[in-house]
Amino acid sequence: MANTVQMEAPASVKPTKATFMKRFTRDFLLNKYLYLMMVPVIAYYAVFHYAPMYGAVIAFKDYTPMKGILGSEWVGLAHFKDFFGSYYFWRILKNTVVISLYSLCFEFPAPIILAILINEVRHQVFKRVVQSITYMPYFISMIVICGMINDFTNADGIINTLLTYFGYDGHAMLQKPELFRTIYIVSEIWQKIGWESIIYIAALMSIDQEQYEAARMDGANRWKQIVHITLPGIMPTIAIMFILRMGNLLNVGFEKIILLYNPVTYETADVISSFVYRKGLLEFGWSYSSAVGLFNSVINLALLITANYVSRKVNESSLW
Template sequence: MAKTQPLQSTQTSRTKSSTNKYVRDFILNKYLYLMMIPVLAYYAVFHYAPMYGALIAFKEYSPMKGILGSEWVGFAHFKDFFGSYYFWRILKNTIVISLYSLVFEFPAPIILALLINEVRSKMFKRVAQTITYMPYFISLVVICGIITDFTNADGIINRLFMLFGYDGQAMLQKPELFRSIYILSEIWQRIGWESIIYIAALMSIDLEQYEAARMDGASRWKQIMYITLPGIMPTIAIMFILRMGNLLNVGFEKIILLYNPVTYDTADVISSFVYRKGLLEFGWSYSSAVGLFNSIINLVLLITANYISRKVNKSSLW
């Protein structure tokens, strides 16, 4: 008893000390904690509360009966999806478009940020940044309308390609061209906006490193390779992890606005399939099962990418 009492007393004092530490921190930063409340409320209401609706994937949902009153069917909808013709088609399309985006779209803003960083004229920098930012702020419906008009049979892009022997058919009517059009338009629309975070990371690099490199005779290319890229590598790693977590979340809005039944074989992805089945065909339970499958795969990819980045690059989200 004489030995356990001091041990209990020590644990109690540590608990009180830890509690007092959090209380003091809250008092010291009370306004910062208050600023967090709207953000926490947003995620609680719009991200965590709706997770209750995932039960629909395991039921034969009926709006009249509600989620709890609907019949429980277990994994029936998952089995139907995995055994359907659509499973391999939409999974393949989603993975291929996502990988194309990762290979071509993800490096684009990094390259743009490096190019802008090397420009010495401040005026040219501002003009270049403004021009590349603009497409991001244009409505997606307008963007897709422009793409459709430009790639139509009498569109300007189609006419230019006809000079090199193209047959003149509307490009969005050709399944083999859909992915290329989608990725190129994504780069054009997002490259400027996504480069902002890399430009900010470049500004945090110590300029004395460049001065020392120039004194040692390093060319601008070597400065980029051995100073600039290592300096923004933690930011690249974090953005890559976040991208991996959304690898299969190909934006259904743009897909739906651009695709048509002719291009389903190469354009139909998980999110567009969920939209058609859930909202157009009223298959709420079936589409919820497909969406839940997609979310689980994204979660696994996020955890895997975070683990690899932590081991290889020492940068991670947690």
């Protein structure tokens, strides 16, 4: 009987994990032109967004231009304490939160509704006309927009002229604190609804049309198709846009507010951003305004992280 020699199987060689630099070098060589296209974007954010963050240190100093950032006296949390204890703190915080919530409740759903309505339209010419008309206000200068709002809401403006037929007193609407928030939100919807609907229209185009055909064969009407197909199909996009909106919830656009408000409407119109503008640029309170702005940024960061966490737990859609 022949002797058989059993050969030992060679031990399996464990693959070594490539280091980060090796993987980055390999990916860079494969996509060098894409990396080259990223350079201007990275440079923009580095120069205009990250480098200026160093200046936030003046919120903890009594900053004067003659002494500079490093030479100014350190005062710690003094400016934050002054802001939290001031008469204006609760007023501007309330106004900011109320206007932001109004925007979230009315302005945020508006482009979603418009996108769904446009998607349901079958007449292509009418669809293009609606899209063009709703896009136009977004490309008008903010100063022109605010001038139009002032003209429309003046005592002799077109809106007051129409409302006088229904018993309105005809006074300038922007002089009434109780009407400022309504005017602001309505004008925001009018200005941005068309532009913000573009991303939702793009999301609607990615939905598989066979799902609608199957639903029609099962007897589903247009409303049921929207509820069970359209909305779930664009829900990841809605979640991402909602997270981004929450991250800027308290950043109420101060440009429009500054152009529309006046001392009569400070009670309901003055927000954190407009308060920072007045204190920082008009009253030269650089350190105080920086403290207020830093407080606002911290709150926005907390809201962004919270919204991202909740979205990831609820529908598995998140930024990270």
